[in-house]
Amino acid sequence: MTFLCGREGVMRFHRIQQYELIYAGGRWYRPQAYGDRQPDGTWDGWLIFFPIGGWSAIAPRGPETTQSTWALLVAWAADLTLAYLESALARALRLAQQPLLIDRLADAEYEALEDAERLERSAEVERTAADLDEAAASAARADAKS
Template sequence: MAEVLVEFSDSVQSPDGKRYKARACGGEMPDGMWQGWIEFLPRDGGEPLRSARETTQPNRTDTIYWATGLTPIYLEGSLHRTLNPLVRPLAREIAPPVFDGPAANVTHVDPAADSILNPFSVYRKGERLLRRQLGALSRWHLVNIIRSHRLTDADDAALNAATPAALIDLIVDAVKAVEAGASRSL
């Protein structure tokens, strides 16, 4: 239940010259804490005013202590805030987010596998030369050649598990097949 904690003897004057009797009031909130506010009673009659919550305290004793420390300047400020309350615009409805989460920090893109040599160009000079040049390359170079020239649909795991000799055979056989098809269409 609300109660008057302190009634101030001096009047508080508004900017338009109206005089008010100020009273510090307090009451217990549902959570057991206490809140304090100030009531302003017009000296010449009229509608009383009350401030928004001015303090929150842990108990009645601390709320009374707050009220006894209020100065005339504080009361003038409270009256000003009461006469000129903050106005918040109505919140407009915000559409829900388009996505359920943020974008990934990193976009994974397979690096372009550069072919160290063009097997078609070398094959035109001879299969034996192609096999010799391929035999000098590491396994990952052979896989890059296969990927760059799209010589098979096999996945990377299968290619990486294959022996260099098997990769060389795959390259040579694929190049032969493409070249044979190209010569037939001429």
């Protein structure tokens, strides 16, 4: 499932797998693995930790892995153990800041919303122009009949 579609140069994340909840630092987190296809055709694998209760997601500064194919990335994600996930969460929490990945996700979401609004406005202009053209054509047909 693709969660983010941005413009050229913006990441497209594909959720690979969701894991059981992990408790750390007084909070429960839902780990999820995502894939991001690179320009060279390889796939970066990211682990994102979503706190239960509405806090900001936690992510590392860089990918956890890079695999040559989507299938290998899916296999990597399927083989992750609870101990690995707990260790990855601990590393991400130690950074104690929102990494660039989360910022890029938010930026891309806002860009997508702006694009959708811009496209809707353009479509409305085109619909209005089409209505005017149809009215002019109807008037011309009526004039031609008389």
